[in-house]
Amino acid sequence: xxxxxxxxxxxxxxxxxxxxxxxxxxxxxxxxxxxxxxxxxxxxxxxxxxxxxxxxxxxxxxxxxxxxxxxxxxxxxxxxxxxxxxxxxxxxxxxxxxxxxxxxxxxxxxxxxxxxxxxxxxxxxxxxxxxxxxxxxxxxxxxxxxxxxxxxxxxxxxxxxxxxxxxxxxxxxxxx
Numbered sequence: 001x002x003x004x005x006x007x008x009x010x011x012x013x014x015x016x017x018x019x020x021x022x023x024x025x026x027x028x029x030x031x032x033x034x035x036x037x038x039x040x041x042x043x044x045x046x047x048x049x050x051x052x053x054x055x056x057x058x059x060x061x062x063x064x065x066x067x068x069x070x071x072x073x074x075x076x077x078x079x080x081x082x083x084x085x086x087x088x089x090x091x092x093x094x095x096x097x098x099x100x101x102x103x104x105x106x107x108x109x110x111x112x113x114x115x116x117x118x119x120x121x122x123x124x125x126x127x128x129x130x131x132x133x134x135x136x137x138x139x140x141x142x143x144x145x146x147x148x149x150x151x152x153x154x155x156x157x158x159x160x161x162x163x164x165x166x167x168x169x170x171x172x173x174x175x176x
Contacts, residue, residue, distance in 0.1 A: 037151070040158045042133045045169065050076050050120045050130050056168040057118050057132070060161065066116060076120035084112050112140045114152070134161060 031037075045053060051073050058068060058078060066080035118134040136152040 037153060038133075040153070040155050041135055042131060043162050043165075044123070045130050045132060045166075046128065047130055047169070047173075048128050050122070052172055053120045053130055053132055053165075053169065054078055054118075056165055056172050057120075057134075059172075060164045060168050061116060061118075063164070064161075066114075069115075078116075078118040078120075080116045080118075081113050084114065085110075109140050109142050112138050114138055132162075132165070134158065 047053065054071065054073055054076060058071065058080075061078070061080045062068065064082075066082045068078070068080050070079040071077065115137045116134060117137075118132065121131050121133075123129045123131060136157060138150045138152055139147055140150065141147045
């Protein structure tokens with residue numbers, strides 16, 4: 001009888017725990033670096049032609065080896081990706097040493113997919129300007145088929161993209 005009571009108590013605790021409302025407030029907190037990241041990801045262009053910006057962005061990303069996954073000119077949205085090998089020599093050596101010393105296979109990175117999301121939007125007070133925001137994210141999969149996601153924050157990548165985009169916008173505007 002005690003065994004049944006104990007099982008019932010655990011079952012009730014499990015059921016009541018499942019009814020608790022999770023705390024979602026952590027999902028809406030911005031990191032302290034949020035504004036710095038946004039500044040790196042965003043540029044303003046002196047044009048009223050969002051379609052031209054999206055077309056030029058598509059060309060730049062395709063020139064960089066990305067495959068267009070989705071594009072919606074009405075929404076001003078572009079999504080692209082490209083795959084790379086993610087194996088690094090130091091990671092393989094570290095994996096070997098940990099496996100040798102601890103007897104644990106931690107796995108090493110095998111493949112990474114770099115995803116790009118680009119949005120073109122209007123400035124409410126100035127229709128002659130458009131805002132372009134791009135983000136680069138890595139999805140890295142290891143030998144255990146576990147994937148982790150990382151926002152790429154290296155400013156040089158964003159600067160290089162925007163330099164090429166500015167050149168492409170100029171060439172497109174001049175019909176070159």
